[in-house]
Amino acid sequence: MRTDLCDRLGIEHPIFGFTPSEHVAAAVSRAGGLGVLGAVRYNDPADLAAALDWMDANTDGRPYGVDVVMPMKAPTEGSIGDLSALVPPAHRDFVEKTLHELGVPPLPAEENDQGVLGWLHSVARAHVEIALEHRPALIANALGSPPADVIGQAHDRGILVAALAGRVDHARRQVADGVDIVVAQGSEAGGHTGEVGTMVLVPEIVDAVGDQVPVLAAGGIGSGRQVTAALALGASGVWMGSTWLLTSEYAEGLPGQTAVSRALLNASSSDTVRARIYSGKMARLLKSKWTEAWAAPGAPDPLPMPLQNLLVGEAHRRISAADDPEVVAMPAGQIIGRFDTLRPVADVIADIVEEAEETRARLAK
Amino acid sequence: MRTDLCDRLGIEHPIFGFTPSEHVAAAVSRAGGLGVLGAVRYNDPADLAAALDWMDANTDGRPYGVDVVMPMKAPTEGSIGDLSALVPPAHRDFVEKTLHELGVPPLPAEENDQGVLGWLHSVARAHVEIALEHRPALIANALGSPPADVIGQAHDRGILVAALAGRVDHARRQVADGVDIVVAQGSEAGGHTGEVGTMVLVPEIVDAVGDQVPVLAAGGIGSGRQVTAALALGASGVWMGSTWLLTSEYAEGLPGQTAVSRALLNASSSDTVRARIYSGKMARLLKSKWTEAWAAPGAPDPLPMPLQNLLVGEAHRRISAADDPEVVAMPAGQIIGRFDTLRPVADVIADIVEEAEETRARLAK
Numbered sequence: 001m002r003t004d005l006c007d008r009l010g011i012e013h014p015i016f017g018f019t020p021s022e023h024v025a026a027a028v029s030r031a032g033g034l035g036v037l038g039a040v041r042y043n044d045p046a047d048l049a050a051a052l053d054w055m056d057a058n059t060d061g062r063p064y065g066v067d068v069v070m071p072m073k074a075p076t077e078g079s080i081g082d083l084s085a086l087v088p089p090a091h092r093d094f095v096e097k098t099l100h101e102l103g104v105p106p107l108p109a110e111e112n113d114q115g116v117l118g119w120l121h122s123v124a125r126a127h128v129e130i131a132l133e134h135r136p137a138l139i140a141n142a143l144g145s146p147p148a149d150v151i152g153q154a155h156d157r158g159i160l161v162a163a164l165a166g167r168v169d170h171a172r173r174q175v176a177d178g179v180d181i182v183v184a185q186g187s188e189a190g191g192h193t194g195e196v197g198t199m200v201l202v203p204e205i206v207d208a209v210g211d212q213v214p215v216l217a218a219g220g221i222g223s224g225r226q227v228t229a230a231l232a233l234g235a236s237g238v239w240m241g242s243t244w245l246l247t248s249e250y251a252e253g254l255p256g257q258t259a260v261s262r263a264l265l266n267a268s269s270s271d272t273v274r275a276r277i278y279s280g281k282m283a284r285l286l287k288s289k290w291t292e293a294w295a296a297p298g299a300p301d302p303l304p305m306p307l308q309n310l311l312v313g314e315a316h317r318r319i320s321a322a323d324d325p326e327v328v329a330m331p332a333g334q335i336i337g338r339f340d341t342l343r344p345v346a347d348v349i350a351d352i353v354e355e356a357e358e359t360r361a362r363l364a365k
Numbered sequence: 366m367r368t369d370l371c372d373r374l375g376i377e378h379p380i381f382g383f384t385p386s387e388h389v390a391a392a393v394s395r396a397g398g399l400g401v402l403g404a405v406r407y408n409d410p411a412d413l414a415a416a417l418d419w420m421d422a423n424t425d426g427r428p429y430g431v432d433v434v435m436p437m438k439a440p441t442e443g444s445i446g447d448l449s450a451l452v453p454p455a456h457r458d459f460v461e462k463t464l465h466e467l468g469v470p471p472l473p474a475e476e477n478d479q480g481v482l483g484w485l486h487s488v489a490r491a492h493v494e495i496a497l498e499h500r501p502a503l504i505a506n507a508l509g510s511p512p513a514d515v516i517g518q519a520h521d522r523g524i525l526v527a528a529l530a531g532r533v534d535h536a537r538r539q540v541a542d543g544v545d546i547v548v549a550q551g552s553e554a555g556g557h558t559g560e561v562g563t564m565v566l567v568p569e570i571v572d573a574v575g576d577q578v579p580v581l582a583a584g585g586i587g588s589g590r591q592v593t594a595a596l597a598l599g600a601s602g603v604w605m606g607s608t609w610l611l612t613s614e615y616a617e618g619l620p621g622q623t624a625v626s627r628a629l630l631n632a633s634s635s636d637t638v639r640a641r642i643y644s645g646k647m648a649r650l651l652k653s654k655w656t657e658a659w660a661a662p663g664a665p666d667p668l669p670m671p672l673q674n675l676l677v678g679e680a681h682r683r684i685s686a687a688d689d690p691e692v693v694a695m696p697a698g699q700i701i702g703r704f705d706t707l708r709p710v711a712d713v714i715a716d717i718v719e720e721a722e723e724t725r726a727r728l729a730k
Contacts, residue, residue, distance in 0.1 A: 187562060198563075203591065223568060269566065338565075
């Protein structure tokens with residue numbers, strides 16, 4: 001399953017592992033893939049710097065990437081206080097009432113209520129600056145092309161730039177903007193995702209831009225058969241996210257993940273839903289009493305990004321602290337149905353590589 | 366791409382072509398696949414008999430299949446008049462008002478207004494009887510396991526029974542019921558479809574029942590790369606439907622398809638939507654002003670099967686007669702974005718076979 005992209009990035013397997021956990025990201029890189037650390041959860045850029053310092057020291061010199069969340073053009077942005085004033089009181093009331101009904105207690109008074117600030121352009125820019133001070137081989141952007149100067153700075157340092165695309169026209173624009181790798185992310189994927197399934201989207205994007213840049217397949221990839229299918233569709237590799245949620249490194253590496261792990265292990269591929277309730281943009285989430293409450297009659301429409309996350313940021317932390325597997329707020333793709341034990345990242349990758357080789361041999365017969 | 370299933374059915378390529386057009390079905394069989402004629406549109410079983418007579422005479426002795434739409438257990442069913450009385454007047458008013466706003470004229474007075482009766486269990490049973498009087502190699506059921514006596518009659522005649530499954534538990538039940546082939550149909554597919562994408566669903570169903578029956582992959586399949594991806598996922602073949610809507614035989618073979626062909630050729634993979642407005646069950650349709658009207662604020666909730674089709678049956682015929690590409694009521698999968706010319710079925714299949722061989726060779730390198 002080795003492709004040209006492996007040589008270009010100095011990796012063994014064309015497996016890109018996107019994860020908010022530096023432990024998972026480092027383990028993916030050590031196992032021969034490219035671990036890509038999601039920066040969005042780091043409100044304080046110094047914490048991202050510490051995580052990347054740790055990755056520099058724990059990846060055996062192997063390459064890794066950083067994923068940021070930034071629109072190409074900076075939106076109008078006020079202080080957190082200014083933005084919070086735009087959240088309608090009825091939305092706040094709905095969140096408070098829902099959490100109460102679901103038995104999610106308030107946080108202790110000393111906890112702050114900042115929400116996740118990585119959705120803010122200024123914070124995402126700080127993430128990029130921190131990343132450039134380390135040695136990533138790749139900077140990826142979940143919202144498409146990053147701003148032109150970010151692409152320029154990355155290229156000046158020999159860093160490749162990847163962007164996620166859910167439609168062919170997005171991919172074309174990204175390549176015109178100078179993006180080096182397009183991640184064709186099908187609707188099966190967790191987190192921000194479009195409507196077109198991986199089976200249809202990947203060859204469409206390969207046909208549109210594959211002669212200019214390598215295309216990675218994302219959405220529904222968690223086994224060697226699926227990796228081989230992605231390569232058959234014309235992808236140069238795979239971008240996997242949800243699979244790592246079911247690894248022992250993930251469960252150990254982040255606080256408050258007991259309930260989430262339990263919920264994910266119990267979930268089938270039918271237990272996700274696309275909704276705008278997490279960030280304001282459409283994202284696939286694990287179904288739970290929290291997602292059901294937002295889908296019930298009388299629930300308000302979600303707010304646009306970044307207001308929705310300001311609205312639900314504290315709720316997410318309260319839900320996390322309550323640690324109830326029936327009430328979780330968690331981006332997750334349909335592939336979560338495949339896993340019913342937590343395994344080390346290295347085992348997951350070894351199994352994928354072995355099954356991909358078996359699949360290739362089977363198809364060759 | 367030859368699999369064991371080819372030998373079992375006496376076909377050259379494991380390509381199952383589901384279509385409401387006997388011209389397309391016959392062309393698929395003549396090209397080495399298995400054409401499967403959808404029976405649901407034949408209100409008068411005698412018309413289905415005539416179509417199958419024609420196929421017997423125009424398939425060069427090659428095998429073909431018939432697809433019916435029947436629940437495993439017969440629902441309570443009255444006469445059309447009894448059922449029509451259950452349609453709320455407000456729903457009828459909405460349909461009439463919407464058609465008026467969209468510029469769809471009434472039908473001439475002499476046209477009947479029966480709707481599509483194939484959704485009715487009694488009509489589907491008549492379809493099965495007609496099918497058994499011909500020489501199908503396969504009877505497929507869009508709603509899962511057919512009734513036990515239908516499976517028994519098919520098996521007595523050496524006819525294989527296939528069922529469509531959108532979830533693993535459905536596939537398990539079908540195999541327990543005696544179904545011979547499970548069609549794992551991902552969310553990308555046109556018509557009745559579930560939520561799980563093909564990339565995730567196919568290996569799940571293969572792992573659950575693949576040691577007992579062959580599994581076909583459906584949803585988003587229209588090229589040799591996609592067929593190879595399906596085989597990589599563990600499928601024994603592919604079930605394709607929407608691809609044939611863009612063939613010259615389809616456009617020629619059915620009345621009132623000018624507007625539909627034009628709309629399909631212009632559509633991208635993002636131009637479909639899942640809704641219950643066609644039959645009462647969730648189905649993927651081509652986006653049009655008709656689907657948008659049902660999604661607009663104030664539109665009524667669709668009725669359950671079979672009432673919704675009784676409600677919209679005449680509307681479908683009026684829309685068809687109006688022949689406006691912006692107002693169509695047409696099941697279609699995301700793969701329609703791949704095609705921008707109408708081609709003969711034989712060319713489509715030859716291209717798929719050739720690309721699948723190239724893909725296999727590329728993966729083997």
